[in-house]
Amino acid sequence: MQERIKQIDFLGLILWVFRTAIIVAMLWGTIATVMDNPYSAKAWTDTIVAGIAQGSLYALIAIGYTLVYGVLFMINFAHGEFFMSGIMTATIFIAQPMSASGYLDRHPIIGLLIIAVVTMLVSIGIAILTERVAYRPLRGAPRLVPLITAIGASFFWQYFFQGLYGSEVKPFPQTDILTGKINIGGVEILKTQVIVIIVTVLMLIGLYFFVVKTKTGKSIRAAAENKDVARLMGIDVDRAITLTFTMGAAMAGIAGVLYALVFRQIHFFMGFFPGIKAFTAAVLGGIGSIPGAALGGLFLGIFESVGPGLFLEGLGVPSPHQLKDVIAFTMLVLVLIFRPQGILGEALAEEKA
């Protein structure tokens, strides 16, 4: 007993030293940067806006992780591939031909809507197929089994689409109405970034109301709560799970369209890193919580964008932007030390953890 107390104290001490060191380094870097003041106010706002836009994409993808985790308690590592598959297909079969024929310039809004719908449909199709073939047969298996399957599914889709569309980087056409900047309250913001932020907010609000207010949403929540009881109450649990994947994939599809608008360059491997980052965002916000995923994504995007300039520049680290992933994951560790359940996560019950 005595030994055990000593051990806990020792571990606690290490954690305490660790988090103090990180916080001191962050504060030190921030103060040094502010004193040195290398960036103008405009540079800061640009960086923050870029971070919000990037964070919005993470948030949309993170929703998929959080929804599936909420219902099935599994980490769907193939989710990044749902994001990639839709926009890859839509770019090759819709966006590029439409751009080549000039249709996209003549009717940009209809064109973009068609692209968005096709992207979502393909993403949803891939998600439902993956769920049916790879996850449903393993519903009762130990938790590690679907996790490994998900990683396998992720690789499968990556190389499937590489084989289908080729491995080179593909351009996404630029539309005239989304080129340039607009002035919002004295701040110049890229139109594409504005679109990303607005669409994300609308999608998140829509999703929240769907899950909280509608009957279908209720069936999903019931399945998340307790599948056996939900089944006894006459809820088709399999349908609820399919719906969960559908919603997650639709969000990933939209994220794909927004990604293509902002970065205008796509690739079969493009789902991997955003997938990992969005998973991080979901954990950061509290996995299983929809507002948590949104907040986590935003938090991660802003820290990645601002962090290198703010913390590392002041510490005199050379080429700080190369280390933005380090900042992102240090944040994750830091948040998890203080709040193991994530920013908005509730303490998980034994069964869910």
Added chain:
Amino acid sequence: MSKRLFVVFAALMVVGMVLTACGPAGPSYECTDSIGCVTYGPEEPVRLASALVISGPNTDLGVDSQNGVEIAIDFKGDIAGHAIELQAEDDGCSAEGGQAAGQKIVSDPTIVGIIGTSCSGAGVPLSKVMSDAGYSMVSPSNTSPALTNPDSAWNPGYYRTAHNDKVQGKAMADFAFEVLGVTTAAAIHDGDPYTEGLARVFADNFEALGGTIVEFTAVNTGDTDMRPVLTAVAAAGPPELIYYPVFTAEGGFLTKQAKEVAGLEETILAAADGMISPAAVEAVGEAGEGMYFSGPDLGFENELYNTFLETHLEKYGTEPLSVFHAHAFDATNMILSCVEEVGVVDGEYLHVGRQALRDCLDATSGYDGITGTLTCNEYGDCADPQITVSQLTAGEYEVVWP
């Protein structure tokens, strides 16, 4: 020893002698090479391996070189009656890929030489692995200064027909300072030895000429959002020119986003030979119009190159995809002619000493290839470097300097 046992032994010995006598005449050649020999039996092909990037966003770069290798093998035909066979590996354009390809190649003792790697980042581990195992490699497109620097990543048995980036970085600095007349510049790399080395050489030479490097920074491979780093570059200057000798994916993002960052609208963009390919033209899109690229001079004025181009069109149905096919052709020929030179023909057998092969490659001097007259120095730099700067005009690379 009992009598019976003796009889059994004697019988075995007799049978053994008879079998030996009846078997095919064994190789009478005794290998005296300090790091071993490769022996090819009757009908066995001479085996080469390539380790080039043949997947991912830089596929064009590797496939271009691989085509050069295959054409060189076709031209050569055979060595002392042994056909030539190529085993193509993928270097993945990464350290992990180079390591994996290297391990796979050195586990095959029938491979005599390696053509590779495409990327310097993959070349660093592969050079170590193959050198320790006694192999020789000639790279068509590694350009990082580190690879032929004995204090850094050089290993015995490493050679290259590509230029050293000491030359390329200096050419770009000269062009920027003297031709474009810019005095402030920034350099961005992605942490890969090729990109970091080239950016560093450019920055050093630009400063030596009297210019100012306002920012020397890096992105991460796989990054998509370059606005924060570009904003930092703009805040530090903004420079008149940004040189980012990176690869297609990151280069595409940098090119497109640079035009959207306040302060960089008028900045001249420049990249390097890693981004001279059709895929890179697609990736940069309209944003890349007018940007500059440093790279090897392809205006080879010789009959051999014309024959090469004709064969390429016939065999693959296209013009070359990137800029290192001729270097790959020369690299393959260097190995093959040395194998021919040091190979000991013993009836239907061919023996090649691995150290002898290295000595032969070391002694390469005044070798007439497509890319010029090749002469290897003691650390494996064999190129006859001719660097040009091209400008992207209406989707085509047009040579503008010198």
